Amino acid sequence: MTYRANKKTSRAPMRNESYKRFSIYKKAAPKRSWLDFLFDWIVKGVIIALLISINFVLFTSSANYSLFAEGLYVIPNIVFPIIVIFAISLGTMFLISFSRLLENLLLSFIVGLFIYVTINQFMIISPDSFLYSIFYNKVSPNFAMNFIDNSDVVTSVTIAIIIFVLLGALRNRVIFFGAIGLAVIFGAVIADEYINQRNKQEFVTLYEKERAKDDIKGNKFIYIMLPSAASYRYLSDIENEGLAVDDIKKTKELMLGFYAKNNFTLYDNAYLEEDDQFMNIVSQFNILSNKKVKDSLLDKIAIDGYLKFKNHNEKSIYLEDNKLFNNFKNANYRINVYQSHGIELCQSNNEAIADKCVEKQNHPFNFQNMNISELQKTKFLLLQWVNSTRLFKDLSKMYSFLNVFTDANKVALIGVPFDNLYVINSINTLDIMFNDILAETSNTTYFALLDIPSEMYVYDEFCNIKPSSEWLSKENLPWVKNPNLAERKKAYMQQTSCLYGKLQQFIDKIIAYGLDKESVIVLQGISGLNDKKPSVNISFINEFRSKKSVTMAIKEPKRDKFNISYDICPVSTVLIKYLYGKDLCRHMDAFELGQQTKLEFYTDMMAKQVSKKDVLQAEQNFTDWYEKWEKHTISNSGVKIMKEMIKIAPEENLVEAEPAYEEIIIEDNNNEFELKEPIAEEMPSIEPESVSDSDEESNEEEAKSEEVIEEIVEPLTETVPEIKPEIIDENENFYLDEDLYNEELPSDNNETDTDVIVDDDELLSIDFEEII
Numbered sequence: 001m002t003y004r005a006n007k008k009t010s011r012a013p014m015r016n017e018s019y020k021r022f023s024i025y026k027k028a029a030p031k032r033s034w035l036d037f038l039f040d041w042i043v044k045g046v047i048i049a050l051l052i053s054i055n056f057v058l059f060t061s062s063a064n065y066s067l068f069a070e071g072l073y074v075i076p077n078i079v080f081p082i083i084v085i086f087a088i089s090l091g092t093m094f095l096i097s098f099s100r101l102l103e104n105l106l107l108s109f110i111v112g113l114f115i116y117v118t119i120n121q122f123m124i125i126s127p128d129s130f131l132y133s134i135f136y137n138k139v140s141p142n143f144a145m146n147f148i149d150n151s152d153v154v155t156s157v158t159i160a161i162i163i164f165v166l167l168g169a170l171r172n173r174v175i176f177f178g179a180i181g182l183a184v185i186f187g188a189v190i191a192d193e194y195i196n197q198r199n200k201q202e203f204v205t206l207y208e209k210e211r212a213k214d215d216i217k218g219n220k221f222i223y224i225m226l227p228s229a230a231s232y233r234y235l236s237d238i239e240n241e242g243l244a245v246d247d248i249k250k251t252k253e254l255m256l257g258f259y260a261k262n263n264f265t266l267y268d269n270a271y272l273e274e275d276d277q278f279m280n281i282v283s284q285f286n287i288l289s290n291k292k293v294k295d296s297l298l299d300k301i302a303i304d305g306y307l308k309f310k311n312h313n314e315k316s317i318y319l320e321d322n323k324l325f326n327n328f329k330n331a332n333y334r335i336n337v338y339q340s341h342g343i344e345l346c347q348s349n350n351e352a353i354a355d356k357c358v359e360k361q362n363h364p365f366n367f368q369n370m371n372i373s374e375l376q377k378t379k380f381l382l383l384q385w386v387n388s389t390r391l392f393k394d395l396s397k398m399y400s401f402l403n404v405f406t407d408a409n410k411v412a413l414i415g416v417p418f419d420n421l422y423v424i425n426s427i428n429t430l431d432i433m434f435n436d437i438l439a440e441t442s443n444t445t446y447f448a449l450l451d452i453p454s455e456m457y458v459y460d461e462f463c464n465i466k467p468s469s470e471w472l473s474k475e476n477l478p479w480v481k482n483p484n485l486a487e488r489k490k491a492y493m494q495q496t497s498c499l500y501g502k503l504q505q506f507i508d509k510i511i512a513y514g515l516d517k518e519s520v521i522v523l524q525g526i527s528g529l530n531d532k533k534p535s536v537n538i539s540f541i542n543e544f545r546s547k548k549s550v551t552m553a554i555k556e557p558k559r560d561k562f563n564i565s566y567d568i569c570p571v572s573t574v575l576i577k578y579l580y581g582k583d584l585c586r587h588m589d590a591f592e593l594g595q596q597t598k599l600e601f602y603t604d605m606m607a608k609q610v611s612k613k614d615v616l617q618a619e620q621n622f623t624d625w626y627e628k629w630e631k632h633t634i635s636n637s638g639v640k641i642m643k644e645m646i647k648i649a650p651e652e653n654l655v656e657a658e659p660a661y662e663e664i665i666i667e668d669n670n671n672e673f674e675l676k677e678p679i680a681e682e683m684p685s686i687e688p689e690s691v692s693d694s695d696e697e698s699n700e701e702e703a704k705s706e707e708v709i710e711e712i713v714e715p716l717t718e719t720v721p722e723i724k725p726e727i728i729d730e731n732e733n734f735y736l737d738e739d740l741y742n743e744e745l746p747s748d749n750n751e752t753d754t755d756v757i758v759d760d761d762e763l764l765s766i767d768f769e770e771i772i
Contacts, residue, residue, distance in 0.1 A: 039172050040100060043179050044107050045093035049086040050182040051114045056081060057189050059121055059385050062312045063361035064202040065368075067193045077378045104167040112160025119152045120390040122307045127152045127390075130306060202366050202425060203338075203432045204311050206346065206357040211440065212334070218443040220519040221333070222433075226499070227277050228453045228474065228492075229525030229551040232256055233268050236608055237545055238531070244490040251493040257622025258500045259553055260615045262507055264523075265563040269605050270552035270571045271544070277527035278317045278343040280571075281449075284524070285324045287572045288580070296321040302350040311361055315344050322348040328445050329353075336436055338429050338448040341422050345447060358432060360451075362422035363388060370465055380468070387418040396479035409482055410469050417473050423458060424465070426451035427499065430506040438513060449526075452499050457491035462632035463498040474531075485531070492529065500622075501629040507555075517557050522578075524571055525550025540597065541604050554578055562615060568605050 060078060061067060069075050096102040120127045131147035131154065147154060167175070235252040239245055259266045274280045279293055286296045298318040325335055325348065337354040339345040346357035364384040367377055386392070395414045402408040409415040429448050437446065452459075455474040460466055472491045476483060503523070510516050532546035552571050567574075569585035577583050588598050 036172070037097060039176070040103050041093055041097045042090070043172075043176055044103055045090040046086075047175075047179050047182060048093065048107060048110045049089035050179070050186050051110055052085050052089065053082050054182070054186050054189060055114055055117055055121075056085065056385055057186070057193070058118070058309055059388055060364060060381065061189070061193050062122070062309055063363055064200050064204075064366050065364050065381070066197050066200040067190070068197045072194070076374050077381050080378055081382055104164055107167060108160045108164035111163045112156040115159050116152055116156035117389045117391070118307075119155065121388050122309050122312055123152075124303050124306060124308050124312075125301075131155065202361055203429070204359050204361060206311075206359055207352065208356040212442040217515075217518055218441055219333075220437055220440070220443075220515065221328070221445040222437070222519060222521045223445065223447045224430075224503075224521070224523050225281060225447070225449045225526045226453070226523065226551065227449075227451060227525070227527050228455060228529055229496075229523075229527075230529040231268060231270070231525070231545075231549040231551055232266065232610075233608060234529065234545045234549045237542075238489065238529075243486040244493065247490045247493040251497050253618040253621050254497050254500050254625060255551075256610065256615065257618035257620070257625075258504060260562040260619040261622055262504075262555055263560055263562050264521075264553040264555045265559065265565060267552040267554075267565045267567065267569070267571075267574050268610075269566050269568045270550065270574055271548040271568070272526070272528065272550055273548075273570050273572065275547065280526045281343060281345070282317065282319060284526075284572060284575060285319065285322045287324065287576050288327075289321060289323050291321065298349065311359070313359060313362065314341050317343040318350075319344065319348045322353055325353050332443060334440065334442050334444040336433070336440075336444060336446045338433055338446070340426065340429075340449050340451050343449075345449065354447075356436065360422070360426065360429065365421045365424045367424070367465075376468070383412045383418050384421070387413055394479070395477075399477075399479045409476075409480055409484065410471070412468065415477065415480055416468075416471050417456070417477055420454070420456040420473060421458070423451045423454040423456045423495075426454070427463060427502045430502055434506060434509050437510070437515060437519075450499075453492055453495045453529075457488070457495045459495045459498040461494045461497035461501070462629055463502060464632070488531070492531075497625075501626060501633065504622075504626055505630075505633075519555075519557065521555040522575070523551060523553045524575075525552065540593070541601055544601075564610055566606060566609065568602070 057067065057078070067074055067078050093103060093106070096106060119130075123130060125133060128149050128151050129147065131151035132144045135144035135147060232252060232255055235248055235255070239248045239252065256266075258264075272280050274283055274293060282296050283293045286293070289296065296319060298320040301318050328335055334355045335353065336356040336358070337346045338358045338360070340360045341362055346352060346354040346359075364381060367380055370377070372380075392413060399408045399414050402411060402414060407415075412418055427450065429450055433446055433448055437444075457472045457474070458465055470491075472484065472488055474488070474492075507516075507521070510519055510521075528545075528547045528550050530547045532542055550571065552574055554574075567585050568587045573583075573585045577585070588602055591598070591601070593601065
């Protein structure tokens with residue numbers, strides 16, 4: 001009996017221990033206290049809000065956009081989005097506060113998203129391959145190949161997983177201190193913006209070498225590059241298509257009138273050799289190089305860090321060679337560069353080559369002076385921020401959904417690409433450059449990239465920003481079905497008209513200060529309009545004009561008449577002929593075409609030419625229109641004030657200083673002009689391309705031209721015939737080369753333009769003094 005009693009008594013504790021041991025799986029998890037609930041909701045919600053707000057402020061402050069208006073007053077465009085960010089973050093965290101697991105998952109996801117977005121916004125090198133660059137040398141090339149196109153994703157996911165593990169292991173106190181640390185970082189970002197609020201500029205001078213203090217007026221060589229700048233002839237072609245005819249006709253007349261009014265030489269059949277606009281710049285800067293264009297690019301760039309949070313600009317092309325700049329340097333010219341996006345123009349081979357480098361800040365674009373509501377400004381800022389995250393790339397489904405209720409073609413991010421808004425305020429580059437021209441006294445060259453007409457059409461003809469609902473891009477986004485060709489052509493013409501109004505304002509300033517007597521101005525398109533879509537029926541001529549035909553015009557002090565050249569030449573040979581006096585244009589031989597196609601192409605290129613009546617009418621129309629442009633344009637006050645200042649300025653301030661160079665009088669066409677002493681006495685010889693025995697007879701004229709190239713260059717004005725002084729008929733054509741019409745069509749052979757052979761280590765000397 002006792003034994004049984006003892007046995008029962010001894011078993012009871014065993015069952016109790018087993019029950020206690022495994023009861024945790026039988027009972028529900030203990031509920032969090034209200035303090036734990038409050039902590040998870042508020043602290044983790046604040047962490048999420050701080051991460052998003054830090055990224056928002058970093059993006060907003062990365063360019064010329066200021067967070068502060070005056071003093072401690074933060075502008076509403078910043079305050080409202082941050083308030084909304086905190087409200088949404090805390091609200092979302094409250095909705096999932098019933099589960100600590102979901103809270104940790106959301107917080108980890110936001111941390112990973114913050115890393116991904118920050119990398120894509122501010123990474124200097126390619127965001128999707130930066131790990132490849134790091135691991136290639138430090139680990140192994142084979143291992144690095146795993147990160148060639150997913151570096152941003154791998155980094156973000158890895159950090160998110162680490163944060164999730166830490167959130168489950170760390171105590172609340174550590175997480176709380178983490179939130180305090182983020183708050184301090186956010187405050188530091190705001191404080192930094194407050195300290196540097198007066199340094200916010202849309203055009204930032206990255207560096208400037210000391211200027212020479214000369215007592216004389218130096219020569220100015222002004223080179224302006226224009227994306228999507230179609231030629232006058234191409235506007236005539238698309239005028240016949242029947243879309244936006246009135247706008248095309250008006251813009252075409254304004255273009256011709258501008259060049260005629262300012263005595264430019266217009267090269268109406270000049271064309272590009274590359275498809276990419278930035279590669280065309282590289283080609284122009286190495287026009288006397290025997291290298292292929294791609295071989296002039298830099299493979300490895302020197303950077304001082306992977307991330308850049310201030311004045312960040314997207315660059316994809318860096319130059320290894322820039323022989324044009326080197327030649328100007330050898331000729332004792334100072335070089336000023338005004339760049340925008342896509343290509344680094346101030347450096348060559350990782351070294352500064354410009355004496356002054358000015359860069360336009362594009363993201364976010366500056367709308368502070370735009371006549372729109374604060375709500376609209378906030379909307380623009382948020383749209384740019386969302387676009388910068390690179391999270392939304394394919395919005396085709398959203399486009400289809402919105403198109404049911406509204407016109408999705410004009411909805412920002414869905415129908416309008418907000419990453420092409422670098423065109424806004426790009427024309428102000430001319431104002432920045434003019435201030436430098438006015439201040440410079442030494443021989444100086446000015447190279448400016450104007451993002452206009454560009455790929456986004458936002459300006460009306462008077463250079464006023466249109467309502468955002470009227471903004472159009474050069475091409476539809478991939479999911480947008482409606483081409484809107486008529487609207488796009490009209491918008492392009494308006495923005496092109498704006499450009500020529502601004503250029504006239506720029507030249508008026510040059511003339512008003514007497515700087516036109518020593519200034520050469522080159523206007524060159526670096527890409528065509530390219531509005532012809534690929535088709536099996538498109539002709540070579542149409543495709544060529546659409547992609548390759550661009551504006552090319554030169555204004556020089558010694559020429560007081562308007563000229564048109566119909567030479568079928570690459571823009572590079574036009575510049576070579578002007579700067580170096582070497583005529584390398586081979587007309588039709590640059591195209592590997594059959595004889596019949598050559599004949600058709602040649603006939604088409606020469607078919608439409610400009611009459612005297614057209615020129616006079618266009619000049620008058622442009623003059624009348626420009627008076628309206630000055631009245632309607634917001635930025636026209638500077639010109640009027642400047643003109644009034646000149647009227648009351650002391651006369652001695654406007655007297656041109658005596659030149660320090662020796663003057664030579666040369667007789668040309670019964671007119672005398674002053675030619676400054678050449679800088680270089682001799683130019684290196686250039687070996688012509690060898691000619692085979694079988695082609696000697698057919699290429700006799702080309703061989704003669706090659707012999708001329710080897711000679712020392714004569715003054716340019718002696719080789720360029722003036723426009724015919726006597727006009728027999730009012731419809732008689734203007735042209736520069738009188739013998740062009742009598743020239744036989746080049747024979748059908750496989751010979752292309754003669755290569756210009758130059759030693760890579762040899763820098764050509766330019767007779768720049770001869771061109772003025």
